[in-house]
Amino acid sequence: MLRFATWKIVSILAMTAFAVLVIVPSLLSPENREALIAHLPSWVPARAIVLGLDLQGGSHVLLEVDSASVTKSLIDNLRDSVRRTLREEKIAITGGIGVLQRGVQVRIPDAAERARVMPKLKQLAASAASASADGSRVPAFDVTENESGLVQFTVTEAGVSAKIRRAVEQSIEVLRRRVDALGTTEPNIQRQGEDRILVEVPGLQDTGKLKEILGTTAKLEFRLVAEPGADPSETESLDDTERPGAKLPVEKRVMVQGEDLTDAQPGFDSRTQEPIVNFRFNIRGGQRFGEVTSENVGRPFAIVLDGKVISAPRILGPITGGSGQISGRFTVEDANKLAILLRAGALPAKLTIVEERTVGPGLGQDSIDAGKRAAYVGAGLVAFYMLITYGVFGVFANIALAVHIAFIFAGLVLLGATLTLPGIAGIVLTIGMAVDSNVLIYERIREEAHQGRSILSALDAGFNRAFATIVDSNVTMFVAAAILYFLGSGPVRGFAVSLALGILTTIITAVTMTRMMITLWYRYKRPARLPI
Amino acid sequence: MKLLRLAPEDTKFPFMRFRRVSYPFSAVLSIASVVLFLSLGMNFGIDFSGGTLIELRAKSGTADIAKLRATAEHMDVGDVEVQGFGAPSDVTLRFGLQKGGDAAQEVAVSRVKAAIGDGYEIRRTEVVGPRVSGELVQSGTLGVVISIVAVLCYLWFRFEWQFAVGAIIATMHDLLLTVGFFALTRLEFNTTSIAAILTIVGYSLNETVVVLDRIREMMRKYRRMPTDQLIDLSVNAVLPRTVMTATTVFLALLSLVVFGGQVIRSFSIAMIWGIFVATYSSVFICSPMLIYLGLRSETVGTAPPAAGKLGKASA
Numbered sequence: 035m036l037r038f039a040t041w042k043i044v045s046i047l048a049m050t051a052f053a054v055l056v057i058v059p060s061l062l063s064p065e066n067r068e069a070l071i072a073h074l075p076s077w078v079p080a081r082a083i084v085l086g087l088d089l090q091g092g093s094h095v096l097l098e099v100d101s102a103s104v105t106k107s108l109i110d111n112l113r114d115s116v117r118r119t120l121r122e123e124k125i126a127i128t129g130g131i132g133v134l135q136r137g138v139q140v141r142i143p144d145a146a147e148r149a150r151v152m153p154k155l156k157q158l159a160a161s162a163a164s165a166s167a168d169g170s171r172v173p174a175f176d177v178t179e180n181e182s183g184l185v186q187f188t189v190t191e192a193g194v195s196a197k198i199r200r201a202v203e204q205s206i207e208v209l210r211r212r213v214d215a216l217g218t219t220e221p222n223i224q225r226q227g228e229d230r231i232l233v234e235v236p237g238l239q240d241t242g243k244l245k246e247i248l249g250t251t252a253k254l255e256f257r258l259v260a261e262p263g264a265d266p267s268e269t270e271s272l273d274d275t276e277r278p279g280a281k282l283p284v285e286k287r288v289m290v291q292g293e294d295l296t297d298a299q300p301g302f303d304s305r306t307q308e309p310i311v312n313f314r315f316n317i318r319g320g321q322r323f324g325e326v327t328s329e330n331v332g333r334p335f336a337i338v339l340d341g342k343v344i345s346a347p348r349i350l351g352p353i354t355g356g357s358g359q360i361s362g363r364f365t366v367e368d369a370n371k372l373a374i375l376l377r378a379g380a381l382p383a384k385l386t387i388v389e390e391r392t393v394g395p396g397l398g399q400d401s402i403d404a405g406k407r408a409a410y411v412g413a414g415l416v417a418f419y420m421l422i423t424y425g426v427f428g429v430f431a432n433i434a435l436a437v438h439i440a441f442i443f444a445g446l447v448l449l450g451a452t453l454t455l456p457g458i459a460g461i462v463l464t465i466g467m468a469v470d471s472n473v474l475i476y477e478r479i480r481e482e483a484h485q486g487r488s489i490l491s492a493l494d495a496g497f498n499r500a501f502a503t504i505v506d507s508n509v510t511m512f513v514a515a516a517i518l519y520f521l522g523s524g525p526v527r528g529f530a531v532s533l534a535l536g537i538l539t540t541i542i543t544a545v546t547m548t549r550m551m552i553t554l555w556y557r558y559k560r561p562a563r564l565p566i
Numbered sequence: 567m568k569l570l571r572l573a574p575e576d577t578k579f580p581f582m583r584f585r586r587v588s589y590p591f592s593a594v595l596s597i598a599s600v601v602l603f604l605s606l607g608m609n610f611g612i613d614f615s616g617g618t619l620i621e622l623r624a625k626s627g628t629a630d631i632a633k634l635r636a637t638a639e640h641m642d643v644g645d646v647e648v649q650g651f652g653a654p655s656d657v658t659l660r661f662g663l664q665k666g667g668d669a670a671q672e673v674a675v676s677r678v679k680a681a682i683g684d685g686y687e688i689r690r691t692e693v694v695g696p697r698v699s700g701e702l703v704q705s706g707t708l709g710v711v712i713s714i715v716a717v718l719c720y721l722w723f724r725f726e727w728q729f730a731v732g733a734i735i736a737t738m739h740d741l742l743l744t745v746g747f748f749a750l751t752r753l754e755f756n757t758t759s760i761a762a763i764l765t766i767v768g769y770s771l772n773e774t775v776v777v778l779d780r781i782r783e784m785m786r787k788y789r790r791m792p793t794d795q796l797i798d799l800s801v802n803a804v805l806p807r808t809v810m811t812a813t814t815v816f817l818a819l820l821s822l823v824v825f826g827g828q829v830i831r832s833f834s835i836a837m838i839w840g841i842f843v844a845t846y847s848s849v850f851i852c853s854p855m856l857i858y859l860g861l862r863s864e865t866v867g868t869a870p871p872a873a874g875k876l877g878k879a880s881a
Contacts, residue, residue, distance in 0.1 A: 466818030
């Protein structure tokens with residue numbers, strides 16, 4: 035008992051000093067922190083503790099890629115390519131191209147023509163393929179044909195899930211550009227699971243705007259308005275936002291798409307002073323738009339955003355400059371938002387918000403204050419209770435407790451873990467439980483002394499016998515915390531991290547550190563009897 | 567300095583004799599918990615039931631709950647639960663899932679926010695769609711089950727099987743009573759409550775292990791002593807520690823209940839209940855179970871338990 039290696043003392047003191055050093059930046063104001071970091075060598079991990087959204091305020095939005103819309107866009111694209119191929123090969127079909135729930139069908143009555151075009155159609159189905167998770171290419175469609183000339187394309191599960199995976203990746207890029215345009219600090223956008231995207235934006239006040247920006251597909255299309263008497267299978271009626279309630283028939287064929295835009299800026303119409311969005315096409319888009327407008331002078335074309343007609347101006351002459359403007363009944367706000375959306379690009383699929391948690395900055399600050407108060411009072415009560423129960427040994431336990439709390443915070447900073455409100459609760463809880471190890475040891479020492487052992491031998495036996503129990507009881511607690519970490523999310527995870535860290539550090543603080551202090555105390559004091 | 571002792575020195579309480587009382591008592595409470603759970607059910611928060619929670623603070627003065635209720639009736643989002651929340655200026659609105667899947671929830675939220683008007687600051691909005699709430703239920707249940715199984719394995723490895731069985735029965739007992747507590751008090755049950763339950767499971771096992779450790783030690787020391795006397799001796803030996811630790815944890819939790827704010831209050835209250843139940847069950851449920859399971863001193867090996875157990879069957 036009397037021997038306590040110097041290297042142990044040194045390393046415990048060094049660890050404590052290091053822990054204090056690590057948590058100092060979190061205690062400073064942001065300005066002082068910057069100043070401190072500027073003066074420290076780069077190997078010092080001078081970071082502030084990361085606060086969860088529930089403490090600093092902010093929005094947590096979970097979006098899900100709509101698999102129905104992914105399937106539909108796969109099918110629509112295939113239909114367009116099938117139509118183009120049949121047209122190019124001049125194949126006669128009966129009944130048009132039918133769109134099914136999970137595929138496309140077309141009837142080619144002539145067997146010879148069918149035989150000629152089948153390889154091309156099969157190639158289409160194969161080229162709609164996408165890379166799967168392991169990198170191999172899976173066909174997105176199965177193709178079948180029967181005697182009566184019916185050719186069917188059925189979308190495959192693998193095809194849809196590969197497409198969803200791609201859609202998630204692309205959406206993350208698009209969302210990042212959009213959220214950055216809002217000018218918020220450090221948004222976090224990441225994939226979650228197979229088909230979800232988590233967006234975390236700290237400190238944003240107007241969540242309505244955020245959700246609009248996240249949830250809008252922003253698919254822009256320029257299409258011709260259908261002429262009277264056009265083939266109904268080639269046209270569709272879309273809502274006309276200029277005349278609420280009315281529908282406008284437009285061609286299904288898309289002249290130019292939003293992806294051919296290179297820039298979009300809000301502005302004002304020089305004549306009417308209405309808010310508008312000015313845009314520029316890339317070379318391909320500009321050429322295509324020039325061709326179509328010169329061929330269709332006098333006809334109206336529709337500017338379609340997410341399946342709704344924003345405006346349908348008449349083509350007054352060929353537009354070959356590669357730029358144009360979108361007017362509609364915009365407010366300045368609308369025009370701004372549309373410009374952001376068009377610049378960031380369209381989402382490849384529809385995203386649905388499946389979970390939202392927003393905490394205002396006021397509540398966040400209140401939670402921090404409440405958590406702090408609970409921690410101070412809790413620690414104070416426990417420390418006082420330990421003091422009046424164990425006297426000088428209680429002081430040792432309390433010093434160990436203070437170091438224990440410093441270790442938890444340092445651990446959170448070093449791991450880059452997030453401190454949440456349940457996390458603070460976890461720390462307060464571990465304050466109550468950390469002293470359990472001390473209690474186990476002290477009670478054991480008392481018991482051993484009671485059975486007539488000398489002070490030194492009672493101290494020794496107390497530490498040694500209690501240690502096995504401390505390990506066993508902490509392992510069970512740690513298992514619960516670890517499982518909570520893997521299954522929980524967000525704030526609950528923060529709780530699990532604090533709890534687990536607290537359990538690990540008690541072994542160092544309550545066992546080793548207390549032992550060190552008692553050893554030094556004994557060597558210095560040589561007491562005649564135990565103070566507990 | 568005179569030091570404080572909550573538990574008297576050298577107690578000799580005949581704890582094991584109480585098993586004739588504690589078992590029927592716990593059985594009644596457990597059955598009551600199940601009945602409460604099945605009849606009243608849990609007051610599920612939106613994490614599990616899905617729906618929307620909006621926390622408001624009146625910009626000046628106190629929140630007019632009656633007026634908000636009246637407004638809520640015209641929001642067309644189904645039943646809206648309007649409740650005070652801590653301070654008199656604070657109030658929460660809660661309404662259930664809207665028909666029409668995930669997308670419909672957002673529409674309802676904007677409608678409600680518009681109807682509330684400018685008199686209130688929106689402090690918190692939580693919207694959980696039907697799919698996510700279903701998954702949260704799954705992962706929560708899974709977590710509780712996995713943790714119990716994992717700890718069972720650990721105990722089986724470290725102790726005799728009787729100890730593991732006793733610990734699991736005590737833990738299940740604590741779990742049941744906690745569920746009953748949630749059902750009875752109508753405390754909101756949400757994802758932090760799962761955290762509370764898992765922590766209670768952890769704490770309960772912690773308590774149990776401390777007692778079992780001592781029983782095992784005593785069994786190696788006093789090989790001829792009858793099991794019930796031996797358990798009494800062990801429980802009395804760890805009693806000061808049990809009282810002490812329960813008190814420190816209680817103090818920490820009490821400070822969380824009083825000062826920690828509304829958001830984690832149900833968590834803290836449940837935890838306080840949990841430490842009481844866990845302390846009780848480690849003494850009155852788990853330890854007597856060893857007698858029923860036929861544990862004898864002679865069967866406990868002197869060597870580490872996993873080895874050396876074979877060939878020492880009781881004579």
